[in-house]
Amino acid sequence: MNPFDAALFPEGTKRCSLKLFIAWNIPWILLLLWGLVGAVLCLYKGLNQTNMTDYFAFALWIVFDLAVIALGAGAFFTGFLTYIIGKKELKDIINAAVLIGFICYSGAIAMLGIDIGQPLRGWFIFWHVNVHSMLAEVSFCITAYLGVLAIEYLPIILENRQIQRIKELRLFGNNLHEIMAMFAATGTFLSFFHQGSLGGLFGVMYARPFAYREGFYVWPWTFFLFVLSAIAAGPCFTILCTRLAEFITRKKLVPDKAVQTLAKIAAYLTGIYVLLKIVDTLVWAYKLTPKAGLTLMDYYKEGPYGIWLLIAEVIIFGIIPAIILLIPKARQHPGWLVVACLMNCTGIVLNRFVFTVVTLAIPVMPFGRFVSYWPTWQEWGIALALVGYGFLLFSLSYRYLPLFPKERELNP
Amino acid sequence: MGKLSEHKGPKYGMVIDLDKCTGCGTCMVACAHENNLSVRPDESDIQRKLTWMRLYMVTNGEAYPKTEVSYFPRPCMQCDHHTPCVSVCPATATDYDINTGIVSQIYTRCIGCRYCMAACPYHARVFNWWDGYFPKGKGLERYLSPEVSVRMRGVVEKCTFCHHRLMRAKTKAYNEGRRELEEDEYITACTEACPANAITFGDLNNPEHKVSKLIKSPYAFRLLERLGTQPKVYYLSKKEWVRKLGDNYLPGEFKPVNPPKA
Numbered sequence: 001m002n003p004f005d006a007a008l009f010p011e012g013t014k015r016c017s018l019k020l021f022i023a024w025n026i027p028w029i030l031l032l033l034w035g036l037v038g039a040v041l042c043l044y045k046g047l048n049q050t051n052m053t054d055y056f057a058f059a060l061w062i063v064f065d066l067a068v069i070a071l072g073a074g075a076f077f078t079g080f081l082t083y084i085i086g087k088k089e090l091k092d093i094i095n096a097a098v099l100i101g102f103i104c105y106s107g108a109i110a111m112l113g114i115d116i117g118q119p120l121r122g123w124f125i126f127w128h129v130n131v132h133s134m135l136a137e138v139s140f141c142i143t144a145y146l147g148v149l150a151i152e153y154l155p156i157i158l159e160n161r162q163i164q165r166i167k168e169l170r171l172f173g174n175n176l177h178e179i180m181a182m183f184a185a186t187g188t189f190l191s192f193f194h195q196g197s198l199g200g201l202f203g204v205m206y207a208r209p210f211a212y213r214e215g216f217y218v219w220p221w222t223f224f225l226f227v228l229s230a231i232a233a234g235p236c237f238t239i240l241c242t243r244l245a246e247f248i249t250r251k252k253l254v255p256d257k258a259v260q261t262l263a264k265i266a267a268y269l270t271g272i273y274v275l276l277k278i279v280d281t282l283v284w285a286y287k288l289t290p291k292a293g294l295t296l297m298d299y300y301k302e303g304p305y306g307i308w309l310l311i312a313e314v315i316i317f318g319i320i321p322a323i324i325l326l327i328p329k330a331r332q333h334p335g336w337l338v339v340a341c342l343m344n345c346t347g348i349v350l351n352r353f354v355f356t357v358v359t360l361a362i363p364v365m366p367f368g369r370f371v372s373y374w375p376t377w378q379e380w381g382i383a384l385a386l387v388g389y390g391f392l393l394f395s396l397s398y399r400y401l402p403l404f405p406k407e408r409e410l411n412p
Numbered sequence: 413m414g415k416l417s418e419h420k421g422p423k424y425g426m427v428i429d430l431d432k433c434t435g436c437g438t439c440m441v442a443c444a445h446e447n448n449l450s451v452r453p454d455e456s457d458i459q460r461k462l463t464w465m466r467l468y469m470v471t472n473g474e475a476y477p478k479t480e481v482s483y484f485p486r487p488c489m490q491c492d493h494h495t496p497c498v499s500v501c502p503a504t505a506t507d508y509d510i511n512t513g514i515v516s517q518i519y520t521r522c523i524g525c526r527y528c529m530a531a532c533p534y535h536a537r538v539f540n541w542w543d544g545y546f547p548k549g550k551g552l553e554r555y556l557s558p559e560v561s562v563r564m565r566g567v568v569e570k571c572t573f574c575h576h577r578l579m580r581a582k583t584k585a586y587n588e589g590r591r592e593l594e595e596d597e598y599i600t601a602c603t604e605a606c607p608a609n610a611i612t613f614g615d616l617n618n619p620e621h622k623v624s625k626l627i628k629s630p631y632a633f634r635l636l637e638r639l640g641t642q643p644k645v646y647y648l649s650k651k652e653w654v655r656k657l658g659d660n661y662l663p664g665e666f667k668p669v670n671p672p673k674a
Binding site for chain 2: 054055057115116117118122124125127129132134136139204205206207290294298359360364365367368
């Protein structure tokens with residue numbers, strides 16, 4: 001018997017029963033509710049509901065923001081490769097990439113809305129903008145890019161079987177498809193700048209030797225490293241998400257060719273990124289740090305953050321996944337591909353964590369002491385709600401929209 | 413931004429003699445009182461309490477009886493070069509005044525993103541984690557100064573070198589037909605309150621002012637000077653170990669004023 005909502009499914013596809021689908025989504029809805037309670041408390045009572053302090057002005061939420069924005073880079077980069085470079089095989093994965101990007105960016109912006117002390121004044125960034133601030137550039141670009149992502153996601157929604165019956169909407173969707181290259185180009189431009197500015201955010205803090213980097217004109221080297229690491233890890237995250245979807249649905253959803261094209265490009269980019277990151281680390285450790293009167297080990301003398309953090313980020317979750325991805329046989333092996341993608345994404349999340357939390361945790365004042373921080377349940381709730389939101393929106397999109405154009409062909 | 417340092421007008425600064433400072437905390441109290449700093453019923457959470465002037469106790473690290481103690485009163489350093497907090501604020505809620513060298517904070521424009529706090533290495537900026545608390549009926553509200561606006565929750569605040577006192581002094585001078593301020597006409601609340609006279613305040617650009625003479629002392633130094641923020645708060649100490657604590661040094665880099673005789 002067909003499920004109750006079968007009329008909404010993409011043409012010729014099979015989906016589980018509605019009951020099972022609802023049961024599958026209960027944990028994600030609970031996560032969302034947890035986040036909602038946290039958000040209401042934070043908005044109503046203020047940020048005293050968090051464990052952030054004057055020392056940890058940025059904390060869990062900013063780590064999540066930076067991490068999901070980096071991982072969501074698969075959307076713009078796949079769009080760039082598909083529509084600008086002309087990698088036609090990626091059309092089979094672009095819908096999923098766009099959706100992941102949309103989830104990451106909309107979630108990040110929602111979280112930022114709670115993170116600022118005066119959410120009702122968020123628009124001041126645009127009205128009273130300080131053009132010298134990296135954060136202003138980030139805000140402009142991510143807001144504009146979320147608009148682009150919404151426009152890119154819209155035609156996928158319009159492809160729903162029942163919506164397609166309405167002539168006007170069908171034509172509108174088709175027309176949007178025609179001009180998608182323009183939005184892909186706009187998205188690429190906006191993403192390049194905000195991914196970079198997120199790196200610049202920390203690189204420009206010249207009074208924080210742990211984060212400070214020299215650079216080119218107004219852009220510190222972290223600007224370019226963040227762009228590069230995002231386009232190296234973003235496609236890996238897209239691969240991971242599609243693989244997870246395939247594992248859960250027990251179906252093949254994306255042709256190997258599309259996955260392998262992304263993996264190969266991610267391999268070269270990760271390789272270049274890791275090389276440049278090593279050069280950057282050496283210049284930072286041997287030039288900038290001594291200039292501030294410190295040695296590399298001074299950063300790691302207090303608190304839980306040791307030199308292992310650098311080893312984990314650059315070697316274990318940097319060089320190793322780069323090597324695995326660069327070996328054609330390894331990346332063609334389904335198991336190794338997932339391991340390498342997982343390690344690559346972990347490395348990028350670790351990098352964002354280091355720049356956000358560790359930068360603030362390390363005392364700069366010679367007589368400053370290390371202070372600790374652990375998020376409250378409200379903070380965890382809001383951060384994990386992003387995960388719940390992601391699963392929920394992805395599940396809904398998979399069930400009702402032709403997210404994977406080759407699904408029918410691959411599962412006859 | 414670099415050009416600001418060449419400005420020839422007044423540039424207000426402070427010199428704190430650490431050898432005179434007893435660590436009594438009067439500067440902190442005077443500052444809080446002058447600037448309408450909100451309190452909380454429980455003030456034990458020092459990482460979230462509001463204070464524009466923080467007192468750091470430091471020791472020479474020696475065991476008794478060689479232990480020595482000193483105190484670093486730390487207002488906002490009013491950094492002069494590419495002020496770290498000013499350049500990063502996305503909403504232009506903090507500004508460097510080219511005519512006075514004072515770094516201001518516009519509370520009603522601050523969105524509370526706290527990027528400025530991350531950029532400031534001195535922890536001079538504090539965030540209003542709670543709504544302002546001035547309990548009525550307990551007398552606290554009667555002490556509020558009408559010259560300084562109280563802050564709402566969710567915004568960042570910091571020492572302003574009692575900027576309202578400068579406004580007051582300027583208005584008085586204007587009414588008396590004067591264009592220049594006398595040296596002691598504008599001083600901060602902490603300067604006025606210090607019982608040990610450890611704090612001196614004035615125009616660093618005016619060679620007649622005490623501060624501009626004091627900063628020429630070989631014992632004068634600034635906090636984290638080598639980062640290049642060019643603070644306008646100077647410290648004085650004849651104790652080598654105290655001066656050494658003012659910045660980070662690699663082994664052998666610190667040059668004592670009076671090297672120990674061989």
